[in-house]
Amino acid sequence: MTEYISHSLEDTDRIAKDIASTFKGTEVIAMKGGLGVGKTTFTRGLAAHFGVSEGVHSPTFAIVNEYKGTVPVYHFDMYRVMDEDDLYSTGFYDYLGKGLIIIEWSENILEYLPEDAVFIELSYGEDENTRIIKRM
Numbered sequence: 001m002t003e004y005i006s007h008s009l010e011d012t013d014r015i016a017k018d019i020a021s022t023f024k025g026t027e028v029i030a031m032k033g034g035l036g037v038g039k040t041t042f043t044r045g046l047a048a049h050f051g052v053s054e055g056v057h058s059p060t061f062a063i064v065n066e067y068k069g070t071v072p073v074y075h076f077d078m079y080r081v082m083d084e085d086d087l088y089s090t091g092f093y094d095y096l097g098k099g100l101i102i103i104e105w106s107e108n109i110l111e112y113l114p115e116d117a118v119f120i121e122l123s124y125g126e127d128e129n130t131r132i133i134k135r136m
Helices: 010-020 038-049 084-089 104-114
Strands: 002-006 028-032 063-066 073-077 099-102 118-124 131-135
Touching: 002 010, 010 038, 010 131, 028 038, 028 104, 038 073, 038 118, 063 118, 084 104, 099 104
Parallel strands: 028 099, 028 118, 073 099
Antiparallel strands: 002 131, 063 073, 118 131
16 A cells, blocks of 8 residues: 655645556546545546546546546546446446546445456545545
């Protein structure tokens, strides 16, 4: 496990880009963290590393947002996914191996993630701007 401390949105962006530099672009990134902790901000940094220039936003209602970069980036929100039938209906399995998959609320689908998924946990730090980011 590697732990990073972010004191700003810019720090979170930089940390995400640093972590993304170790990826090929076909990984499944399973993120965990509470509301407002910075999962979408972190996703922006990951996507920016892969050349995504359009605005990255939370896929809460769409379930998945697709972005074009040097590799396709698929940003999932699994908040409302409760079982494998729900997961199947998102089309998740069709995306595997076709680009970078970033999953918010991955704890809802842990048992269905690939064995080689990369786990990222974001949590609040000691003040309102500080975040602890752990790569598992």
